[in-house]
Amino acid sequence: xxxxxxxxxxxxxxxxxxxxxxxxFFVVPFLxxxxxxxxxxxxxxIVSGFDPGNYIRAFTDWSQLKALINSVEITVTVTVISVxxxxxxxxxxxxxxxxxxxxxxxxxxxxxxxTSYVVRSYSWLLVLGKNGVINKALMGIGVISEPLALxxxxxxxxxxxxxxxxxxxxxTIYANLIQxxxxxxxxxxxxxxxxxxxxxxxxxxxxxxxxxxxxxxTFVLCIGDYITPQxxxxxxxxxxxxxxxxxxxxxxxxxxxxxxxxxxMGVVTVAxxxxxxxxxxxxx
Amino acid sequence: xxxxxxxxxxxxxxxxxxxEDTLNALVWCDHTDPTLIEPFExxxxxxxxxxxxxxxxxxxxxxxxxxxxxxDVMVIDSVDVHRAVEAGKLAELPADKLPTADFFPALxxxxxxxxxxxxxxxxxxxxxxxxxxxKTKVDPKDMEDMAALTSGKYDGKIGIYDYYLPxxxxxxxxxxxxxxxxxxxxxxxxQDSLTALRKASKQVSDVVSSQTALATGDVDIVVGGGExxxxxxxxxxxxxxxxxxxxxxxxxxxxxxEVAGTKKADLALEFIQYIVSPEGQAALxxxxxxxxxxxxxxxxxxxxxxxxxxxxxxxxxxxxxRSQLYPIPDAATDAKMQDMWTAMLNQ
Numbered sequence: 098x099x100x101x102x103x104x105x106x107x108x109x110x111x112x113x114x115x116x117x118x119x120x121x122f123f124v125v126p127f128l129x130x131x132x133x134x135x136x137x138x139x140x141x142x143i144v145s146g147f148d149p150g151n152y153i154r155a156f157t158d159w160s161q162l163k164a165l166i167n168s169v170e171i172t173v174t175v176t177v178i179s180v181x182x183x184x185x186x187x188x189x190x191x192x193x194x195x196x197x198x199x200x201x202x203x204x205x206x207x208x209x210x211x212t213s214y215v216v217r218s219y220s221w222l223l224v225l226g227k228n229g230v231i232n233k234a235l236m237g238i239g240v241i242s243e244p245l246a247l248x249x250x251x252x253x254x255x256x257x258x259x260x261x262x263x264x265x266x267x268x269t270i271y272a273n274l275i276q277x278x279x280x281x282x283x284x285x286x287x288x289x290x291x292x293x294x295x296x297x298x299x300x301x302x303x304x305x306x307x308x309x310x311x312x313x314x315t316f317v318l319c320i321g322d323y324i325t326p327q328x329x330x331x332x333x334x335x336x337x338x339x340x341x342x343x344x345x346x347x348x349x350x351x352x353x354x355x356x357x358x359x360x361x362m363g364v365v366t367v368a369x370x371x372x373x374x375x376x377x378x379x380x381x
Numbered sequence: 382x383x384x385x386x387x388x389x390x391x392x393x394x395x396x397x398x399x400x401e402d403t404l405n406a407l408v409w410c411d412h413t414d415p416t417l418i419e420p421f422e423x424x425x426x427x428x429x430x431x432x433x434x435x436x437x438x439x440x441x442x443x444x445x446x447x448x449x450x451x452x453d454v455m456v457i458d459s460v461d462v463h464r465a466v467e468a469g470k471l472a473e474l475p476a477d478k479l480p481t482a483d484f485f486p487a488l489x490x491x492x493x494x495x496x497x498x499x500x501x502x503x504x505x506x507x508x509x510x511x512x513x514x515x516k517t518k519v520d521p522k523d524m525e526d527m528a529a530l531t532s533g534k535y536d537g538k539i540g541i542y543d544y545y546l547p548x549x550x551x552x553x554x555x556x557x558x559x560x561x562x563x564x565x566x567x568x569x570x571x572q573d574s575l576t577a578l579r580k581a582s583k584q585v586s587d588v589v590s591s592q593t594a595l596a597t598g599d600v601d602i603v604v605g606g607g608e609x610x611x612x613x614x615x616x617x618x619x620x621x622x623x624x625x626x627x628x629x630x631x632x633x634x635x636x637x638x639e640v641a642g643t644k645k646a647d648l649a650l651e652f653i654q655y656i657v658s659p660e661g662q663a664a665l666x667x668x669x670x671x672x673x674x675x676x677x678x679x680x681x682x683x684x685x686x687x688x689x690x691x692x693x694x695x696x697x698x699x700x701x702x703r704s705q706l707y708p709i710p711d712a713a714t715d716a717k718m719q720d721m722w723t724a725m726l727n728q
Contacts (some may be wrong), residue, residue: 140712142439142469160724167727219593226597247535248599249584304619331584331594332543337728346435348719 108166127362134355143352151337151356163338165360168337170319171251175258176312182259183266184308189266203271207264214261218328221257222248225329250329257329258319266311273307309375316368321361337361393693403428403647407455408441409635409704410588411506411668419436419686420664427648436544437442437461437675438715444470447572449642452557453649458546459493460707462502472639474568476500480648480677487701488676502638505656506665510547510631513595513623515666523672525558527626535602537580540594550631551605551710552578560631563708564683568717578604579725588671609633610690612672625703632678632704666668666692 151283155161177381190202225247232244247253261301265364281303285295323338330336337357344354389657408431412418418429434440437458444452460543465471474713481503483491494502502705512524518538523529540549550560552574584590584599590611594600596614603610611621637650637656655661662675663683674683675693681694693700710718 104554141438143445143447159726160720163727222590222593223597226594226599228598245584249586249594257503326465327587328590331540331586331590332726333584335723343719343723349438349445351442 102341106293130355133352134359136355138352141349152360154190154353155356155360163358164335164337164340165364167251167334168320168361169364171254171258171336174255174314175262175319177265178255178259178317179262179315180308182303183270183311185262186263187267187274189209189269191271194286203268206267209260210264215324215328217261218257218325221253221260221329223255225256231302237262242264248329249333251330251334253329253331254326257325258322260324262315262319266308267309269314270304271305277303306375309372313368313372317365317374320364320368332350384625388410393713395486396647399538403430404454404645404652405430405432405452407432407434407443407452407640409433409435410670411457411665411673414455414668415665417661417664417668418634419533420660421652424479424647424655425651429652433553437464441465441468441470442610444468444640445540446659450644452640453643453645455640456635456637457502458670458707459502459504459507460638460709462493462636462638463496465502465638466496469640471501472643474500474503474639474640474650474653479503480654480679483677483679484675484676485674485697485701488634490634490636493706502636502721503653503657504634504676505637505662505672505680506634507634507676508545508609509604509623509625509627509630510542510551510633511607511704513603513610514620515595515598515601515618515620516539516622517620520623520712521622524624525626527551527628530602530604531579532579533565534606537583538601539578540591540600540603541578541582541585542591543585543587545718546707546710547631547633548576548578548605549575549718549722550705553708554631554705559644560613560705560708563710563712565717568714568721569717572721575725576728585726607633608692611673611675612667613669615691623625625700627653630700631703632701632706634706635673684709 104247130279132145133143134151135149136143136145136148137150138144155165190199212220218252225234227244227246227248229248231247232241235241236244238328247256277300281299282295285299290298321338323336323342326334326336327339332339337360341354341357341361344357345379346348382718401488404427406412406429410433411432413433418431421427422429432443434443439482440455440457441464444455454472455465462471476495479500484504488504488507490504491500492502494504494560512527514521514524519535520635523534529535549571550563553563553567554572554698555574558570563618579585582604584594586594590613591600591603591606595603595606595610596618607623611623612619613670614621639652644652648659657677659677659679659682662677662680664683665675666675666680667688671690674694675684683693684692690694708718
């Protein structure tokens with residue numbers, strides 16, 4: 098046996114546990130879900146077959162399609178806002194905070210991760226409520242005379258998401274920034290670039306892999322999240338995961354829930370394809 | 382692909398515990414209160430494995446995707462017992478071993494709990510889906526008429542309980558349609574009132590979010606609420622109240638049954654007997670998830686005067702007379718109701 102052949106076998110051997118794990122817990126369940134998505138309900142019975150009706154309904158029934166549109170709109174909004182807020186935060190930690198305090202600063206940034214996701218969402222509900230901290234403060238200083246309708250709105254959902262994902266993005270962007278040699282900026286400025294031009298043409302492109310990686314993870318986690326829109330959105334509009342839960346938990350319509358889940362995976366796949374050029378998942 | 386294979390994924394979602402000393406129960410959240418379950422566990426030296434579910438369709442779907450013997454007891458809307466029996470999901474109970482003679486007469490519900498003279502379930506708890514409100518924020522007189530909800534006076538101050546059956550049942554009463562007459566023909570008549578109610582509302586939310594919104598003043602009214610919503614808040618929020626409007630209210634009632642194919646029939650029966658005993662009933666009535674009237678009147682001896690006041694114990698004859706049972710839609714009507722509800726959520 099040649100050395101190359103032996104190494105190849107060793108490589109497959111080392112890969113095997115991961116491949117088996119992925120096959121057992123992703124590929125097989127996904128194929129089962131895919132098959133289920135082409136079944137349909139007759140009364141409470143699941144009838145197998147190749148019926149594209151669930152997919153047709155997902156894209157032609159307005160209340161179903163609206164859920165997909167809502168999910169994409171909310172996710173894009175959250176991702177953009179989170180990136181805009183996380184980049185300067187990561188830059189401050191990487192460049193302005195003394196090295197010995199950077200770990201502490203990162204710890205402070207991710208501290209909210211330590212609380213339960215559900216508890217955090219309900220806490221935001223109290224903060225954003227009619228008699229919550231924000232409305233009381235604004236009314237106290239005379240900015241508003243009537244409380245703002247913040248809770249149980251899309252705004253509340255976005256705020257809850259952004260609070261969570263800014264922390265995540267800060268970590269991925271910080272990991273990128275900290276590896277960036279200050280010589281790039283110095284070289285650009287030596288060559289006459291302004292601070293703004295240095296940022297736009299040198300620093301920002303170099304941090305793009307970290308930004309895109311964080312943004313992709315934000316997109317994936319946000320579009321699949323059920324808890325935050327359910328608690329903070331007040332069911333004033335449905336997102337795709339909420340619709341999937343309704344189909345499973347209330348209607349017992351597993352084929353429709355499966356079809357919607359496949360659609361959700363399709364959206365994530367499109368997002369991956371769009372980002373793949375810059376994705377550096379090893380930065381996570 | 383065979384149907385069994387198709388449901389393999391769903392099976393993974395609903396696999397109960399299998400230990401011999403375990404009773405597997407499909408329940409609503411009120412049964413998860415340790416003060417209710419622990420005394421039974423200690424007395425019988427067993428573990429009660431509880432799985433919460435929402436709505437009969439979901440409960441029956443779980444049973445469809447399980448093996449006989451996976452589940453031992455099940456909580457179910459009393460009005461859906463026939464549906465479950467027809468699907469072969471419930472086992473017969475020995476009627477002579479159930480204390481129904483001690484029940485409020487209207488809550489024995491023999492028409493619902495028996496099929497062909499055989500008893501398949503026993504009522505355990507009941508209450509009302511009506512209108513809950515903060516009496517310091519709204520005019521209590523307005524709450525006596527459902528029309529006030531969509532008059533414009535309370536726009537943005539209304540929360541809707543996120544369960545289509547009681548809320549659409551209430552809207553039917555508002556249209557003068559009896560809940561028993563709600564079917565595919567009468568359902569479209571609710572569309573306008575459902576749309577109007579949604580426009581006037583701030584949110585559509587589950588039990589906890591509805592309670593939070595009412596308690597924090599985010600909404601002043603919850604349509605579909607009742608004692609089950611406000612009772613747990615009464616101690617800290619004495620301003621919260623509920624009423625049955627002149628159009629009437631919906632009476633919810635839940636039954637408990639033995640699941641067909643259980644391998645622990647004796648233990649399941651003992652659990653059911655415990656739940657409908659005065660002790661079990663008193664604990665279930667004051668569950669930390671939601672309160673409700675016990676079906677067994679003897680539980681009254683174990684409830685404090687304050688608890689009975691919150692539950693409106695003394696007004697029950699009047700309330701029972703003014704309320705109707707949940708709608709019992711057939712599968713097609715049920716699907717249409719859910720579609721209307723989903724469209725309303727995304728309105």
